[in-house]
Amino acid sequence: MTHLAAAPSPSVRVHAPGKVNLSxxxxxxxxxxxHPLSTIFQAVALYEEVTATQVPEGxxxxxxxxxxxxxxxxxxxxxxxxxxxEALAARVGTAPDVALHLAKGVPVAGGMAGGSADAAATLxxxxxxxxxxxxxxxxxxxxxxxxxxxxxxxxxxxxxGTGRGHLLTPAMTRGEFHWVFAAQAEGLSTPAVYGRFDxxxxxxxxxxxxxxxxxxxxxxxxxxxxxxxxALGRALHNDLQAAALSLRPELERTIAVAHEAxxxxxxxxxxxxxxxxxxxxxxxxxAIAASWTAEGAADSVWCTSGPAHGARLLP
Ligand code: C5P
Numbered sequence: 269m270t271h272l273a274a275a276p277s278p279s280v281r282v283h284a285p286g287k288v289n290l291s292x293x294x295x296x297x298x299x300x301x302x303h304p305l306s307t308i309f310q311a312v313a314l315y316e317e318v319t320a321t322q323v324p325e326g327x328x329x330x331x332x333x334x335x336x337x338x339x340x341x342x343x344x345x346x347x348x349x350x351x352x353x354e355a356l357a358a359r360v361g362t363a364p365d366v367a368l369h370l371a372k373g374v375p376v377a378g379g380m381a382g383g384s385a386d387a388a389a390t391l392x393x394x395x396x397x398x399x400x401x402x403x404x405x406x407x408x409x410x411x412x413x414x415x416x417x418x419x420x421x422x423x424x425x426x427x428x429g430t431g432r433g434h435l436l437t438p439a440m441t442r443g444e445f446h447w448v449f450a451a452q453a454e455g456l457s458t459p460a461v462y463g464r465f466d467x468x469x470x471x472x473x474x475x476x477x478x479x480x481x482x483x484x485x486x487x488x489x490x491x492x493x494x495x496x497x498x499a500l501g502r503a504l505h506n507d508l509q510a511a512a513l514s515l516r517p518e519l520e521r522t523i524a525v526a527h528e529a530x531x532x533x534x535x536x537x538x539x540x541x542x543x544x545x546x547x548x549x550x551x552x553x554x555a556i557a558a559s560w561t562a563e564g565a566a567d568s569v570w571c572t573s574g575p576a577h578g579a580r581l582l583p
Pocket of ligand 1: 417
């Protein structure tokens with residue numbers, strides 16, 4: 269008797285990076301509930317890995333997750349990766365039948381766009397699995413419909429973002445920057461942080477970012493082009509930091525500990541609560557991480573570097 273082994277279902281693996289906003293300038297809330305942004309994203313080498321596996325027709329989308337904070341990640345239609353698979357299927361007129369496995373490499377709900385990276389990776393993975401023939405531009409416009417940070421997770425490297433953060437222009441950089449992140453067990457909700465930002469700004473809002481010209485970030489852009497980490501450290505900026513600190517005052521200490529450890533800059537990453545510190549070297553990043561751990565100022569620490577590549581198929 270001959271046993272024929274069942275052929276494994278085709279699957280593809282994709283990496284997409286987390287990010288830090290080197291500068292995040294936020295205007296007054298608009299009628300659509302969003303805030304106009306002028307931001308500079310940098311992708312860091314902490315990757316979400318999404319495996320998309322073909323399943324029988326009619327099976328629908330399923331999600332499984334592993335990684336340090338996997339239990340915090342929804343596995344239903346509220347997961348941005350699920351919505352990405354459905355949006356792509358609808359766009360090409362196919363059924364959204366796919367098993368998605370998310371291996372989390374970016375802190376969950378930390379202001380580093382890990383969920384957006386899952387969505388970007390899912391778009392690239394399902395695009396390959398279903399052989400849709402869509403262009404990168406098509407994927408980028410689908411990405412923008414899914415969330416403000418999803419297009420950047422597709423693009424990676426370093427880029428200026430305007431609009432809701434979804435209109436991107438690549439920025440030139442030299443060399444490698446060393447980062448260390450202090451993540452907290454309890455995330456912060458992005459809408460809650462923007463809501464507190466509005467409260468702090470008061471009626472009429474903050475100085476609106478109507479003109480997305482980056483006049484205020486000239487020094488930052490120069491630092492990136494020169495590969496000058498000291499100058500970059502001085503130029504880091506986050507308009508959401510006061511809002512995140514008012515929701516989580518203990519992050520002040522996390523920032524102070526990084527400064528005491530000689531960080532070139534330390535601030536809240538995106539909408540937080542993750543704190544990002546820029547280090548002189550990988551060794552220095554490890555030293556800052558050790559200080560955070562010794563002081564109990566982080567629930568987990570993540571040493572990495574940027575810029576990193578955008579969503580990409582793995583062999
Ligand atoms: O676009 P995304 O779904 O990631 O945004 C999540 C939430 O963050 C929005 O519902 C909104 O409350 C807030 N947000 C904002 N302005 C932006 C981006 C996000 O107010 N530019």
